[in-house]
Amino acid sequence: MHIAIIGAGISGLMSALELAEQGCSVDIFDQQLAGQAASWAGGGILSPMYPWRYAPEVNQLAQYGKPLYQIWNEKLLPITGIDFQIHDTGMLIFDQEDFEIGLNYATRHQEPMQHCELLNRPKLEKINPYISQQFQQAIYFPHLSNVRNPRLLQSLICYLKQHPAVRFFEQCPVEKLMIQNKKVQGIETEDGQKFSADHVVITSGAWSQQWQQQIQRHIPVHPVQGQMLLFKTPENWLPTMCMNRVMYLIPRQDGHIVCGSSMAETGFSTAVDADTQQNILTACLEMVPELKQFPIVKRWAGLRPSSPQGIPYIGAMPELENLWANFGHFRNGLCMGSGSARLLRQLVLGQDTLVDPNAYSPLRLKQQDLISC
Incomplete structure (x- = not known):
């Protein structure tokens, strides 16, 4: 065929x-x-960000992401020599209005990968010591991971x-x-x-x-632009992914930290702009203030297929x-x-x-x- x-x-x-x-x-x-x-x-x-905000059909397919990529990585790595770098960091979410629904989501929808627990400040500091003092609580998803998509x-x-x-x-x-x-x-x-x-x-x-x-x-599919920026820190510096008000930090194994992301109707333009980049930077430094000591090494935008x-x-x-x-x-x-x-x-x-x-x-x-x- x-x-x-x-x-x-x-x-x-x-x-x-x-x-x-x-x-x-x-x-x-x-x-x-x-x-x-x-x-x-x-x-x-x-994982979808805040999976409870998405249709069940999205979460149903998304739950196959990590296990299937793990299988494919095992098969392809010996041949290509390129590791997908599936990074088991877990995720901290600071949006308090999402705590209750997040804590109940895994049981309600039979998705054990979405299990989370409520952390107070002492436990939060043990998981990730770089979180801003303004966050006294977070929900922590220990089973969530990221793949280095490039x-x-x-x-x-x-x-x-x-x-x-x-x-x-x-x-x-x-x-x-x-x-x-x-x-x-x-x-x-x-x-x-x-x-x-x-x-x-x-x-x-x-x-x-x-x-x-x-x-x-x-x-009914059209482009929606999302902008990002990239920090370079020491290897394994930031121990977890972090999310607050739909802004996120994603640590890579080599110390790069992906920060995003915006939403804008720009047609097919992938140009970055100073205001959007500043909004992303402000949100990320609000979560992890010590990031400001490290260099920003890249800025970019992509086009999501909205549907x-x-x-x-x-x-x-x-x-x-x-x-x-x-x-x-x-x-x-x-x-x-x-x-x-x-x-x-x-x-x-x-x-x-x-x-x-x-x-x-x-x-x-x-x-x-x-x-x-």
């Missing part, structure tokens, strides 16, 4: 991995270099590029789908090349709306044979990425699914109204 995948972010790369490992031949197309957009720009927390992407790309069943077409924008008699025959690139395929998978993230005219369906309730579209596109969706993950593309790709693979190959796929079905896409001139 020959499959074309449009988009080489985490959704496209993980979908390619799942399908190639099942014996499919896969062509991966991207308008830029693989793994360079939102998947690279995110923080890599392997390394995850590098490992996936390295592995797939040496895979005999996979071809990459980078900096090769796909112009249109080749549709005949309500069946997708393949794709045509911007330079006029045509590639036939038994199935086509759209994994184009924030750019997915570009297909709505061709498929005659409204695709209604953040529930991705995964499965067969309506009224078109052989066209599949795996897009619209909004803020949780990394933590849903491995589960989403496995579900997509199971649907394409007619296998039993790890979750009920109906909640993610592209049948939710409304028929596009045609305007005739």
Whole structure:
């Protein structure tokens, strides 16, 4: 079975991995270099932030993130030499209004990874001695982790590029789908090349709306910018992830600390601005004041694929044979990425699914109204 995948972010790369490992031949197309957009720009927390604020469908897929990435890392590391660096730091949340619902969430939803406990100041200082004195309590999630998403992407790309069943077409924008008699025959690139395929998978993230005219369906996915900054501290300096008012600190093993994040409607602009960067810096120093002694080594922005309730579209596109969706993950593309790709693979190959796929079905896409001139 020959499959074309449009988009080489985490959704496209993980979908390619799942399908190639099942014996499919896969062509991966991207308008830029693989793994360079939102998947690279995110923080890599392997859980939705404040999971109780998200739809159950988001949390259902997200809970597969850490265990599946652990399995894939074990398989790919000996071949690529690139460790995903899944970092078991735990998470401190300081938002007091979330304490009660957070403390009850794991039991209520049977998600043991989301177990947390309420810490008073002495216990808080034992867990993380750098927390500001203004926080006398926190809820602590000991089982939460982060993955170093640039390394995850590098490992996936390295592995797939040496895979005999996979071809990459980078900096090769796909112009249109080749549709005949309500069946997708393949794709045509911007330079006029045509590639036939038994199935086509759209994994184009924030750019997915570009297909709505061709498929005659409204695709309610659009870019929402998020800005970040990066500190460099000594190795293993900050012991836990921290979160307050949707701002977070994510420590890497080598001492880098990812700080974010903002939300803004900027179209496809990834420019950073001074005011937003200052807001992020202020929020992070409020949590950990001693960070100010360390240098900021990078600032950047990414484009999240916003969708209604953040529930991705995964499965067969309506009224078109052989066209599949795996897009619209909004803020949780990394933590849903491995589960989403496995579900997509199971649907394409007619296998039993790890979750009920109906909640993610592209049948939710409304028929596009045609305007005739």
